[in-house]
Amino acid sequence: MSTAAALQKPDMADLPAQLPAAPASMAARRARFFNSGNAFNIKLPPVPGGLFTDEPARALSDGTGSGFIPCDQSAAMGCAFPATTPLMLARYAVVEPGASFTVDVRATGSIWYVIRGTGQVACLSEGIAFGPGDVFLLPGAPAQIRAGREKVVLWVVTNEPQLALNGDLPPDAARRPVAPVHYPAAEIARQLDIIYDHAQNVQTSGIALIFSSETQAAARNILPSLTLSLNTLPGGENQRAHRHNSAAITLVVQGADCHSMVDGVRCPWSPWATLVTPPGAPHSHHNAGSQRALFLIVQDGGLHYHARTMGFAFLEE
16 A cells, blocks of 8 residues: 555544444444554553642541541542552541441452551451551451540551452452451561561662461462552661552651652651552652651552562662
């Protein structure tokens, strides 16, 4: 075909979705057709980076009432369901003194960090007594959280957006990939001491404790699609710039005079703030104070490890 003849044809990229000409059934009527010019040029809104600070302030203030306070960026990302990143949703949960809060999320599981208060959680006929600094994992099943004499504030991350995208239901009893798991604060501190008694090598990305369980130990994840780590940064030190294809949601647990750089933007830390690192964004963490910094990070890394697409790389020597 001559160049002139080709120029006379309309561009296939401008074609709308094509419908079947004479569908013989309802199943055939549902078909839609695209082409190599218009199927791969979808422009999705980027994942916003930055900090959530108003949400923890609300959670910790008086008179909030029991319930969830979401870190929701769905409108900015064009998602039809609540989401902090395309596949993860972070929230703060509040349970008033002596009250109970029933949790029934459409997720494979949920990861919880106790910011304030003591209480009990019941799930699948098991009970966990929790206190500040504890981490616990719940499977995708109804649970009840009861506060003690003081208000309970928790931080929770789930993969609800992942299931919402696929139209999935939480796994049933025969298919649940995890059972309830409790990581008490004292045991977390002991495990960090073990790590600090050992040296890093040049490929180590930092000093971090990775959370897993009996059923997920082979993959070293906490859920099939999610990873959880408690990262640390000694006073006066920086974690060198790096990037990875997983999105990250970070809870600031401890650290004065600390900040993160995310895609060239300085994000100053504040107590219990939630930091979002978009997938692929260059980022680094910096501790100008004297106290060891602690920050809890959930990533959709399990999906990327399984797909062999994590793409972790340091950006500086």
